[in-house]
Amino acid sequence: MSTSLTWRPLTTGDAQGSADLLNAIETVDKIGENYTAEDTHQELIDPYTDLERASLAAFDGDVMVGYMKVRHKPSAAEVHRVFVDGGVHPGYRGRGIGAALVEAGVAAAKVVHALHHPSRKLVVDVHKAEHIAGVAGLLRSQGFAPVRYFQRMEHTLGDALGEVVIPDGLRVEQWSERNDEDFRLIRNEAYQDYWGAAQMPADSWRNKITNQTFRPTVSFLLRDKANGTPAGMLVTMHWDADTAATGIRDAHFMLIGTRPGYRNRGVATALICHALRTAAGQGYDRASLNVDSANPSGGFGLFEKAGFMPRMRYVRWALEV
Structure with missing residues (x-):
């Protein structure tokens, strides 16, 4: 992990910084997703996202260069599937930031799972476009396996x-x-x-x-x-x-x-x-x-x-x- 960065949970005040980061990611990953601050603010106020307990962002000065946030399920039957989303600025990849965010996401998933559906089985999910470079290797190194495929x-x-x-x-x-x-x-x-x-x-x-x-x-x-x-x-x-x-x-x-x-x-x-x-x-x-x-x-x-x-x-x- 880079030691020149500062780390803290996301807040609802990070809407513009989140949009800027996601738009920078789009220039390289090209998944067809562009954002305004209003769009990212809507995600940050999601009632099933616990920013204080279950999010983390990396900053270089005032610029957000990586993030993760966790979304738990409102209800769960036998399995509680907790969703972890995140990304790293293309200019900061290869420094261990992604691995640190995935590890933090899994740890945060355990926290919100224990708060909301402790009697259910926990599965942590990540959903990413197949073509994004480095994602498969990173997630496999953290113990993830592909379980489902979706088409746009x-x-x-x-x-x-x-x-x-x-x-x-x-x-x-x-x-x-x-x-x-x-x-x-x-x-x-x-x-x-x-x-x-x-x-x-x-x-x-x-x-x-x-x-x-x-x-x-x-x-x-x-x-x-x-x-x-x-x-x-x-x-x-x-x-x-x-x-x-x-x-x-x-x-x-x-x-x-x-x-x-x-x-x-x-x-x-x-x-x-x-x-x-x-x-x-x-x-x-x-x-x-x-x-x-x-x-x-x-x-x-x-x-x-x-x-x-x-x-x-x-x-x-x-x-x-």
Whole structure:
């Protein structure tokens, strides 16, 4: 570890420094993620991130050059999967900073696990794009192993978009404050059999979903006409910093879910096609999404059929503690 740096936990006042660091990392790692201070502030106020106990940042003077932060789960069944995120400025790599941050992240994960879900098994997760140099070697040296793969998929928006066919007996609704809770209900029921997923309480929903990046005019649900039951939903998000950096307006389909009782009726396909057409009509250049390679609902094939193409693979690394 470099001895010329100062180390301390992150605070909510580190939003601009965090954004500057992440944007410097993007210039080399090229994962398509750019940030404003508002974006990073939203992450720093996450109700399931304990900055005092479970974060650490390295500074060279006033400049943040590395960080890690831990996010614990609101709930856990048999396994509590604690997520560790972090990165090192490209100009400071190769000095042992990354190893120090990973070690600190594992130690912090144990602390928050003991506070929130001590009776459950602890697994520490790290999620990184496969192509980033040095990540695999670093994580393997700390005892992590790859356990899951995810794909970022993209769809260029133009004239050749599929026809929107709404399944019989269902109707489309755009997001509103009135049906917001229905969106969250669908998410929690649809994702209950997804690997690593946990229930999303209202405070997490507000922090992670309906924040400044949420795009309600490209977010929809399907509702059963007969009984009013919400059947499926799609949530779209957009990062202004990405457009500023690339010139591309990307509509990111953050959540797509169908309640179990409405599966195999074309709900997800209808939502995707409707959202693609809406996004194109609103001037978006591209749609994107991330999918688990072993998605139980067959997501990868569904998205390929809708015109999405794989662009980047991510690895979920795990350490059983």
